[in-house]
Amino acid sequence: MAIDVLAGKVSAGGRLSANEALELYLEAPTHLLGRLAHDARGRKHRDRTVTYIIDRNVNYTNVCVARCSFCAFYRPVGSADGYVLGFDEVFRKIEETIELGGGQLLLQGGHNPDLPIEWYEDLFRGVKARYPGFKLHALSSPEVLHISRLSQVTVPEVIRRLVEAGLDSIPGGGAEILVDRVRKLLHCYSKASSDEWLDVMRHAHRAGLRTTATMMYGSVETPAERIEHMMRLRELQDETGGFTAFIAWSYQPDHTELRGVEATGLEYLRTLAVARLVLDNIDNLQASWVTQGGKVGQLSLSYGANDMGSVMIEENVVRAAGAAYCMDEVEIVRNIEDAGYVPRRRNMHYEILGEPVFRERTIPRLLELATARAEGDSSVPVELVNYPARSPAERERRHAS
Numbered sequence: 343m344a345i346d347v348l349a350g351k352v353s354a355g356g357r358l359s360a361n362e363a364l365e366l367y368l369e370a371p372t373h374l375l376g377r378l379a380h381d382a383r384g385r386k387h388r389d390r391t392v393t394y395i396i397d398r399n400v401n402y403t404n405v406c407v408a409r410c411s412f413c414a415f416y417r418p419v420g421s422a423d424g425y426v427l428g429f430d431e432v433f434r435k436i437e438e439t440i441e442l443g444g445g446q447l448l449l450q451g452g453h454n455p456d457l458p459i460e461w462y463e464d465l466f467r468g469v470k471a472r473y474p475g476f477k478l479h480a481l482s483s484p485e486v487l488h489i490s491r492l493s494q495v496t497v498p499e500v501i502r503r504l505v506e507a508g509l510d511s512i513p514g515g516g517a518e519i520l521v522d523r524v525r526k527l528l529h530c531y532s533k534a535s536s537d538e539w540l541d542v543m544r545h546a547h548r549a550g551l552r553t554t555a556t557m558m559y560g561s562v563e564t565p566a567e568r569i570e571h572m573m574r575l576r577e578l579q580d581e582t583g584g585f586t587a588f589i590a591w592s593y594q595p596d597h598t599e600l601r602g603v604e605a606t607g608l609e610y611l612r613t614l615a616v617a618r619l620v621l622d623n624i625d626n627l628q629a630s631w632v633t634q635g636g637k638v639g640q641l642s643l644s645y646g647a648n649d650m651g652s653v654m655i656e657e658n659v660v661r662a663a664g665a666a667y668c669m670d671e672v673e674i675v676r677n678i679e680d681a682g683y684v685p686r687r688r689n690m691h692y693e694i695l696g697e698p699v700f701r702e703r704t705i706p707r708l709l710e711l712a713t714a715r716a717e718g719d720s721s722v723p724v725e726l727v728n729y730p731a732r733s734p735a736e737r738e739r740r741h742a743s
């Protein structure tokens with residue numbers, strides 16, 4: 343079909359098939375894709391508001407048995423660089439987040455065989471007992487699946503127990519590309535197949551949780567597989583309506599087993615624009631400034647994004663693979679306003695919380711994102727002895743100490 347016919351279909355609110363989306367993705371001029379995506383965004387968000395959230399990305403452990411080939415963050419079981427955060431460390435991070443105006447942790451980590459479901463329940467209960475209004479946006483689909491397998495509890499039961507302990511919503515991490523050929527090449531099929539990733543989200547939505555959805559593109563997948571990924575998300579969203587947002591980011595190759603090169607900024611903008619056109623049932627698209635930098639992040643607002651993501655405060659995963667961008671609230675607001683939009687703080691449900699915090703009270707500037715732990719800190723949390731160690735390496739470490 344001619345590109346102008348497809349453009350007309352999209353402009354009239356028509357739904358793209360996979361083949362039509364692929365044709366647009368491969369053939370449409372970038373400025374046309376941008377205009378179509380910007381118009382689609384405008385049909386969903388009629389005012390000039392661009393939202394963002396103040397939260398903190400906390401990675402509770404880097405010990406992981408999944409060993410995805412694109413990941414530079416994980417450490418094998420028994421590694422001297424492996425860590426698990428103590429409950430007190432997490433509480434301290436929450437207090438720092440509240441001081442900066444934040445109200446949520448994005449809590450994710452490796453698939454650690456020595457953390458049974460009770461560890462998560464105790465942590466969540468501890469958080470909610472100390473900070474009742476604070477939100478836990480925690481544990482991606484593959485982590486839920488890992489807990490289910492490790493603790494021999496069904497996925498719906500894991501979700502029920504974690505919600506009871508304080509889980510508020512589930513982040514869309516671990517989706518990578520929802521095509522099993524790609525997942526096998528990336529060594530992430532065994533942590534969760536495409537169907538399994540989607541099924542955890544389905545259970546979460548049925549349990550009344552809202553979640554996000556992500557895509558890591560630019561590794562080994564074809565353009566058609568990127569579109570297939572979007573189609574699978576669109577199908578589930580038709581069924582459940584549980585996704586609040588979609589976030590695409592480019593594979594970061596440094597220090598990974600897979601290596602390769604990073605996709606360019608133009609490829610990011612084209613991918614984002616096509617996602618806005620395909621995902622006609624997901625309201626919010628975030629700009630991934632953490633992988634693209636502030637300048638491309640700002641441009642994203644003209645390519646379909648209506649949200650600048652998170653102030654973040656802390657980041658460990660993308661940084662390990664070579665990207666170390668930092669924007670605090672002042673900088674995010676400056677980028678939004680400079681692009682001609684009105685910045686508003688939001689929560690995970692995209693409810694507006696208000697004006698930028700720094701205009702209401704003095705908060706410290708954040709010129710570098712924090713890390714999980716200070717360099718050289720290899721402390722082991724005291725409460726870990728309350729949970730049975732499953733890995734021989736951890737049993738040996740405990741015996742020695």
Ligand code: SF4
Pocket residue numbers: 406407408409410413414415416451452453484530533
């Ligand atoms: S991406 Fe997640 S699951 Fe995969 S190796 Fe890294 S920490 Fe583990």
